[in-house]
Amino acid sequence: MQMKRSKRIHYIDVTFSVPGRSVQGFTTRHEGVSRAPYNSLNLGMGTDDQNFNVEGNRSLLANAFGIGPDALVTVRQTHGSDILVIDEQNEDYSHFLGIESDAIITNQSNVMIGICVADCVPILLCDPKKGVVAAVHAGWQGTAAKLAAKTVAAMKSCFDCNPAELQAAIGPCIGPCCYEVDGPVRQAFLNSALPWDQFSRPSGEGKWQLDLPAANRDLLQGAGLPTASIQASDMCVCCHRELFFSYRRDKGETGRQMGFIMITEP
């Protein structure tokens, strides 16, 4: 992954093994139109930022990759484990904004799917052979619900994707350096039979530092992705104020960056 500036968008570029079949990356907070504390590329509709600023930012992102804002699909994220599958072309994708979901899969080209985050883990998946892509929102709840693995399973059942041929990118999120959690989070992991001790270390009475990207890497490997096919950013959004929004650091008053992916015409 490397920092890249494409037209007006500043983002972390992800290259998968079959270049040209898809474009994907993770936005930073730079070069948008929103004002503090949403400065400046706030792509989240659920914040207290002015709607016209968020819409302007979404247009900047879409236009940078040659599509209109109506072809940028995001959903109402709820920290749940529902998956939206888009398998046909739509005139306008804005109606998906009201659909509650935390992962999106599509086999349609020139439709950009995006997941908004400000601490949670954005995960991008691509089947370069079959032309199927996915974006996943995994905070501690989505991780405990194994949403990354469920999305891989849905790509397999809906589009016959072979997990061994999938590529994945785990984007910038809150790192174990800054992510202290308490008992209910630990309990959710234990309830899902996730190896808690492997992803956390004690940091005080009833407190732990949790490594969400490591847990999601493990889920993807468990779902059948080869280790070499999983890329991960090692950047903590909380540590990098100059580049990223962080809900925890900014006490809720902050914007959202986006993990985005789109199949280009073969």
Ligand SMILES: [Zn+2]
């Ligand atoms: Zn950190």
